[in-house]
Each structure stands twice: as C-alpha cells, then as structure tokens.
Amino acid sequence: MINLSRRSVLGAFASASAASVIGAPMVARAAEIELRYGNNLPLTHPLNIRAQQAADQVRAKTNGRVEIKIFPNNQLGGDTDMLSQVRNGGITFFTPSALVIATLVPVAAINAVGFAFADYDQVWRAMDGGLGAHVRAAIAKVNLHAFEKIWDNGFRQMTSSSKPIEQAKDMAGLKIRVPVSPLSLSMFKALDSAPASLQFSEVYTSLQTRIVDAQENPVSIIQVAKLYEVQKFCALTNHIWDGFWFVANGRAWAGLPDDIKGIITEALNEAGMKQRDDVRQLNESVQADLQAKGLTFNKAAPDSFRAKLRDAGFYKEWKERFGPEAWGLLEKEVGVLA
Numbered sequence: 001m002i003n004l005s006r007r008s009v010l011g012a013f014a015s016a017s018a019a020s021v022i023g024a025p026m027v028a029r030a031a032e033i034e035l036r037y038g039n040n041l042p043l044t045h046p047l048n049i050r051a052q053q054a055a056d057q058v059r060a061k062t063n064g065r066v067e068i069k070i071f072p073n074n075q076l077g078g079d080t081d082m083l084s085q086v087r088n089g090g091i092t093f094f095t096p097s098a099l100v101i102a103t104l105v106p107v108a109a110i111n112a113v114g115f116a117f118a119d120y121d122q123v124w125r126a127m128d129g130g131l132g133a134h135v136r137a138a139i140a141k142v143n144l145h146a147f148e149k150i151w152d153n154g155f156r157q158m159t160s161s162s163k164p165i166e167q168a169k170d171m172a173g174l175k176i177r178v179p180v181s182p183l184s185l186s187m188f189k190a191l192d193s194a195p196a197s198l199q200f201s202e203v204y205t206s207l208q209t210r211i212v213d214a215q216e217n218p219v220s221i222i223q224v225a226k227l228y229e230v231q232k233f234c235a236l237t238n239h240i241w242d243g244f245w246f247v248a249n250g251r252a253w254a255g256l257p258d259d260i261k262g263i264i265t266e267a268l269n270e271a272g273m274k275q276r277d278d279v280r281q282l283n284e285s286v287q288a289d290l291q292a293k294g295l296t297f298n299k300a301a302p303d304s305f306r307a308k309l310r311d312a313g314f315y316k317e318w319k320e321r322f323g324p325e326a327w328g329l330l331e332k333e334v335g336v337l338a
C-alpha cells in the first residue's frame with residue numbers, strides 16, 4: 001500500500017520531477033507533446049499518486065516526447081469548470097466523478113443509484129463489463145474519450161455535525177451538501193433532506209460556516225480533505241458507489257499518434273487498477289485514524305433508506321430516466337431494484 005503522508009507524497013512528486021531531469025541534459029528538453037490533466041482531489045489522494053506514476057511511465061516510454069502535467073486539487077477551477085475545459089480542449093484530461101459527468105451524460109450516473117451495489121465484486125463486474133461499456137459509449141457521443149478502467153472513489157458515507165444519522169427518518173430537513181449532480185439531488189430530496197449542490201472545492205468552508213450541516217463522501221475523501229475537522233459523526237451507509245471516469249478531449253485524443261495513444265492507455269488503465277486497490281485499502285484502514293481525530297462512527301442499516309426511496313418513487317423514476325437497456329445491465333449485476 002502506498003504511504004499517504006504528505007511528506008512521502010510530496011517526495012514522490014519531487015522525485016518524479018527530478019527523475020525527469022536526472023540523466024536529462026542540463027537544460028531539461030521541453031516535451032514535444034504537453035498534455036494537461038486537471039482533477040479535484042488533494043495531492044495525497046491515491047488518484048494523484050497513481051496519476052503521477054502513470055505520467056512518469058508515459059514520459060519514460062515515449063523517451064520524453066510526451067509530458068502529462070497534473071493540476072490537482074481544483075487548481076484549474078471546480079468540477080464544472082474542468083468539465084467545460086476538457087470539452088473545449090483547454091485541458092486534455094479530467095477525472096470527473098460519474099455523478100458529475102452525468103450533468104453532460106445522464107446515463108453516467110447509473111452506478112450511483114442509491115443502495116444498488118452491495119460490494120466491490122458487483123461494482124467491478126458491472127463497471128468492467130456491460131454497464132461500463134454502455135456508459136463509455138454514451139460518453140463518446142459527447143466527444144469525450146473515456147478510458148476503459150474507471151478509477152475508484154469508493155462507497156459514499158454520510159457525515160453530520162449535530163447528530164448521528166442512524167435511519168431514514170434522521171434525514172428529515174437535514175441540510176446536506178451533495179455534488180453538482182441531478183441524481184444526488186433527487187436521491188436526497190426523496191429522503192426528505194434539504195440537499196444543496198456545491199462543488200467539492202466549497203465543501204469544507206460550507207461545513208465550517210454551517211451553510212450545510214452534513215455531506216456524504218467515501219472515508220478516504222473525508223480523510224484527505226480533512227472533513228473530520230468540521231464534522232462530528234459518520235454514518236457508514238454505503239449509499240452510493242462512486243467512481244472517477246478518466247476522460248480525454250475527443251479531438252485532442254484522436255489527434256495523437258497511435259503509438260502514443262497505446263502507451264497512455266496502458267499507463268492509465270494500469271494506474272487505475274492500482275488506484276482501486278489503494279482506495280479499498282485506505283477505506284478499510286482509515287476509520288481508526290478518523291476516530292482518533294474525533295469522528296464518531298455508526299453503522300446505518302440500509303433497509304429504512306431503501307424503503308423511503310422506494311416509497312418516494314426514486315427507483316421508478318430513475319428506471320424510466322435511464323431506460324430499460326442501462327437499467328437491465330445494472331440489475332444483471334445487483335438484482336432487481338425495487
């Protein structure tokens with residue numbers, strides 16, 4: 001497992017850039033092709049660590065011809081900004097959550113149907129199988145290229161500042177932040193809460209200033225974004241599995257030579273598979289550290305939440321919105337969703 005301490009990560013980035021210079025001529029030769037990649041996660045998240053390793057691999061395998069420059073932690077703006085930048089070619093790569101790219105490709109949110117996935121076996125059978133292929137084909141229709149292996153964000157958990165969330169009735173009126181995502185808004189309204197769509201870059205301060213009292217994210221994100229500093233309780237709900245599609249601007253991608261496309265594809269898919277392992281290990285190990293930092297955990301049974309969603313017509317609505325083909329591909333892996 002990778003060491004996520006900030007020192008080790010900064011060291012990894014420093015040695016990565018040094019490596020690109022060591023052995024190079026005194027004046028580092030500018031790469032023939034420079035590709036910019038933006039994301040919304042802190043430097044210490046496994047996504048950035050593995051992305052840097054992939055960039056190093058691409059530089060090495062192209063003999064320095066191709067440089068992927070990474071702009072982490074919303075340096076280029078929030079998700080909405082980066083989504084428009086990758087669409088118009090301002091950046092070559094972006095890793096939007098499936099929830100976020102769904103503002104452009106509605107069916108991409110299908111993996112986020114509430115309480116659909118019970119475990120990672122179901123997730124990867126779906127996302128590396130027919131459902132993932134279906135979503136990638138839909139992404140291609142908006143002139144974005146999605147790499148085959150979706151990266152992992154993890155199972156999302158609910159945190160709150162004033163009281164623990166134990167069952168669906170605890171959601172009534174709860175001011176909870178959700179990503180800029182139609183499905184998230186729909187789901188948390190169906191749970192009778194008061195969801196607010198905010199970019200991830202605004203989450204910490206919105207919790208700190210009590211604009212919202214709750215949010216929901218995997219524990220790895222709670223850790224790296226230090227949300228434990230502004231939240232008191234964490235309900236282990238596993239209410240959504242979320243992933244990051246690694247996407248490229250379609251025109252820029254098509255314009256690259258085939259050999260370079262092959263090297264980038266191999267590097268990103270390999271890195272994605274390693275990142276999945278990192279996130280899973282982190283999500284399994286970080287709870288003790290978060291407890292030591294003051295976060296109180298409880299296990300929230302899904303039954304009352306699923307019943308509330310069913311009674312509110314959430315599953316019926318999204319089955320109609322996603323259509324029978326996509327919904328069938330989802331139910332093939334998770335069973336019938338009432």
Ligand code: X2X
Pocket residue numbers: 040096097099100153178179199200216217218221242
């Ligand atoms: O914005 C979020 O909550 C995050 C970081 O999980 C996503 O990118 C969807």
